[in-house]
Amino acid sequence: MTLLIVALAIVFIVLTIAVISKTQTLLKGVKGSSEQNDEVVDSANNLNAIGLLVFWILSVIGVFWSFFYAKKDFLIAFGDIPSAASVHGKETDYWFWVSMVVVTAAFILVNSVLFYFPVKYRYDKNRKAHYYPHNNTLEIVWTLIPAVVMAALVFTGLRVWNKVMADAPKDAEIIEIMGKQFGWQVRYGGVENGKLGNYNYKLIDDAAGNEFGLDFSDENSFDDFTSSTEMHIPKGKPVLLKIRARDVLHSVFIPHMRVKMDAVPGMPTKFWFIADKSTADMRAELGNPDFKYEIACTEVCGRSHFGMKLILVVDEPADYEKWKKEQKSLLASKPEFLEKVPAGLKAKALKYFPTEAPADSTTASAGTSLPTVSALR
Structure with missing residues (x-):
């Protein structure tokens, strides 16, 4: 895990240096011809876009590798890891993994699109941007779906919580x-x-x-x-x-x-x-x-x-x-x-107390004598 973090840090530093270098080159070319500027811009955008995509792919690989590498230390049931030792614990674990699957899937989907777009829509002098200011249907869809999913996760968790926080059975x-x-x-x-x-x-x-x-x-x-x-x-x-x-x-x-x-x-x-x-x-x-x-x-x-x-x-x-x-x-x-x-x-x-207490029973403190049980009768 430590080596992976170090490797990713090195990749990040190298990409940062490359971006700074290309930015400086781009600024120097501003005074040149438009053709020269287009070539510099294309080169810089291609490098940035590909670098971001590579970084995302390596990150996903690292996340899954670290997950399976640390599996042996999990407490929550997974594969050959034992399940919880209580009744409500098993239900808790189930909904934990449901939440993890939903959140992980959303995370990978959204970020994959986010890192793909710089490659797909990087600068192209022959392409014109389409003006698309607003779409009510799209706004409703991407607001409603996450809201429903999150509400479902919250209310299922609340149901389990209310169950264990309710009054205990009379024979408890x-x-x-x-x-x-x-x-x-x-x-x-x-x-x-x-x-x-x-x-x-x-x-x-x-x-x-x-x-x-x-x-x-x-x-x-x-x-x-x-x-x-x-x-x-x-x-x-x-x-x-x-x-x-x-x-x-x-x-x-x-x-x-x-x-x-x-x-x-x-x-x-x-x-x-x-x-x-x-x-x-x-x-x-x-x-x-x-x-x-x-x-x-x-x-x-x-x-x-x-x-x-x-x-x-x-x-x-x-x-x-x-x-x-x-x-x-x-x-x-x-x-x-x-x-x-x-x-x-x-x-x-x-x-x-025993039927008879020792005759020399004394208190544990202050050295004061305590009457035997027989005397107290």
Whole structure:
């Protein structure tokens, strides 16, 4: 690719020098006879016209060569490249290629005519120009056809977008993902009720481990569990991502799923999708046992933006449910948060703890002692 760009640049420089040289010759010949001027003009126009046509042909060859050369690095399905790993992603890819075909065809057609005309209609002293100022029919045709084609592309894309931005199905798995400099935090609603508990930004306390600002006065938060290393989702089931940011603007990007949505401070966003290829499926399809889905940030958010990523694991439904049951709730992993639970709800909160807590249980900070679970009963 680099060599091709260098070659085209050299061709461009040579043609520029040739044009300048011929222009100077043309200017010098202005004082001569009309016959001499016609010969100079013809020579210059022929060189320019042929040079432009050669440049266009080489450009088209270069564009198609670079396309097929880079095909192995494509993410969007083409030839032997795997298709998207989500249901809506396959539809997105289809309309992407439809748009590419339409735009590429129009580009080649229009520019081929543009570069052909300097050859076809270059200066000829024996030809008279035809005065053709206006044609209403032609104006309507070349305005209406592109307008209809572009409107069709826009509205088909809008239909797909509205589908994924509509309310998620009622049986969707609800997962919250929160961006902060420079990492992703994931929260699940637990196994008991699957509902996410309330949060309040005023309750955020990184030192204590409450990075989400969970409100433990809401019993739905008792079984919530979190992760900062990976996100698990089930294959074949709708997943609703509730997205928010804690500091600056971030953007959730799951390339293989065709998911991208900004995470905006103070303005929760969402995106739902259905993954139809598990991590194991994709590894088998690619023949790469080390393949991993990733979640990246695609909004420049600071110095370490480039390293802001999270591993996404797509499990079979049974494996996903098993994994969820193995997770420990934030409340159980941080017993000191029991102090935040209202007295009337402590009995419910204790269901998420072992029957007996170690006698020397202490808080993770400030060295203050925390009562055992038995004492709280």
